[in-house]
Amino acid sequence: MEIRDITPDDLDDVLDLRRRAFGPMSPSGKEKWRKSVLPALAEGRYLGMFDGGRIAAAARLRRFTQWWHGRPQPMAAIAGVTVSPEDRGRGVGTGIMRAVLDRATKLGDAVSALYPATTAIYRNLGYEHAGAQHIIRLPAESLRGIRPSGQVKLRRMGPGDAAELITVLHRVHGAARASGPISYDEDTWNLWLANEDDFLYLADDGYAVYRWRGDDMEVENVVAASSDTLRALWGLVGSASSVAREVVAAVAPDDPVLWMLRERTKEQLTRVPWMFRVLDVAAAVERRGYPAHASCQAVVTVDDPVRGRGTWRLDISGGTGAATPASGTGVTLSVNGLSALYAGIPTSTLRLSGLMSGDDRYDEALDAAFAAKPYMLDYF
Structure with a gap:
């Protein structure tokens, strides 16, 4: 073939x-x-x-x-x-x-x-399981108590607003130190922003994409960098509560909206898992962000069925990281294990599941450096 x-x-x-x-x-x-x-x-x-x-x-x-x-x-x-x-x-x-x-x-x-x-x-x-898209189902009336706490300027979005929307995403996810969320390229965003069935609103530091789905309101994205904007955007969604029965929303696992609700009891949550893979160890380590306080120096051997076996020295400090070719023995990970570690899966989980072996003296430092709660709002 x-x-x-x-x-x-x-x-x-x-x-x-x-x-x-x-x-x-x-x-x-x-x-x-x-x-x-x-x-x-x-x-x-x-x-x-x-x-x-x-x-x-x-x-x-x-x-x-x-x-x-x-x-x-x-x-x-x-x-x-x-x-x-x-x-x-x-x-x-x-x-x-x-x-x-x-x-x-x-x-x-x-x-x-x-x-x-x-x-x-x-x-x-x-590839290894890393994070998920979290979809929560809420009574629409539960959003009624979320009201704007300040004057937030909102405007409707459409084709041509993709560049500004992407700038907002960089601001929001950077400020939140988020792990996992994605953005489409500008051409794709402009295509999605032409969908006549969607309600699209943009603020200086946030945006919302939602739509009717039968008798329910479906929220694809609500992201914001400030409390005022977050309240204004969820207030838009909640304004349909006199008609909509439920709101089905993609949210972060610790999304602020869940702490804005007056009542939370039993919740219906759907978790759609996604898998992740490191393709280039050196570039992936260099491009990732890390907690500013975390410091880690470790020798890591990675077994990759596609790209082969390699040993690397990881140096992580001050929010940045580097991986350089090395020799010696230390931690051994399958590439699945390295990919899961990169996504914040604890070393104890990796060892117990057989994805990690070898010297355990680096484990606590690796956990601190790669700590994350990965999620996506979008399904592709």
Whole structure:
């Protein structure tokens, strides 16, 4: 089989492959999908595996920004991994994913994430469970008590506001020292901001994206850097409480809105897990943010089934980190274990699950340096 870049001439075949994997797509959905993938074709971020002239598998590398302890870096978001039904069980999925990992590294991405349909194939390639999208279901009336505490200027968003929205995201996630949340590129944001069914509001330090979903209000994003703006945006959502029965919202695990509610008893929470992988150890360590007080020097050997085995010296202090090639013995991690550590999974968990072994004298320092509560608001 041949692996090559998807071209515009292949899109009908890719759509048929997606139909067989995920079910039918509406005509408007197909048109929106075509618009969204065209930039990926131009950037070499959509790969296909072909058996002669027939497409057997495809995978897309979405170009995202992801924050780790408030510091942004480029991230390869793997999406639309599809294998033709007649080719399943033949190693085709593993083959296309290996090609995707190689392409992501060549494009300069040091980390990657995906929402798995199944764990095994991705874990075998070095991905590990790291964080989740947290979706909470609340009575709409519970938001009535959230009222603006000051004068916040809000305006409606639309196509053309993507650059300003991205600037706001950098400000909000940087100030919160957030780990895990993502941002689309400017072209994709402008496409999403053209959705006529969404209510889109922007402030100087926050924004909201929400919509009706049947009798409920669905909140995709509400983020803000100040209490006044957060109250103003959630107040918008809560203003529908006289009609809406419930609010279904993607939130951070410690989202401030949960501490603004007058009443909290039993809550219905859906946790949609995502997996994460370090692609380039040196670049990933350098690009990540760290707690300013944390200090760590450790020798770490990483076993990677795709990129091979390597030993690194980690030096982390003052909020920055570096990984340089080294020799000697210290901690041994599979790349799955390193990816989980990078996402804040404690060393005790990694050792008990078999993802980490060796010298334990670095464990407390590693936990302090990589401490995180990773989450995403967006599903891709």
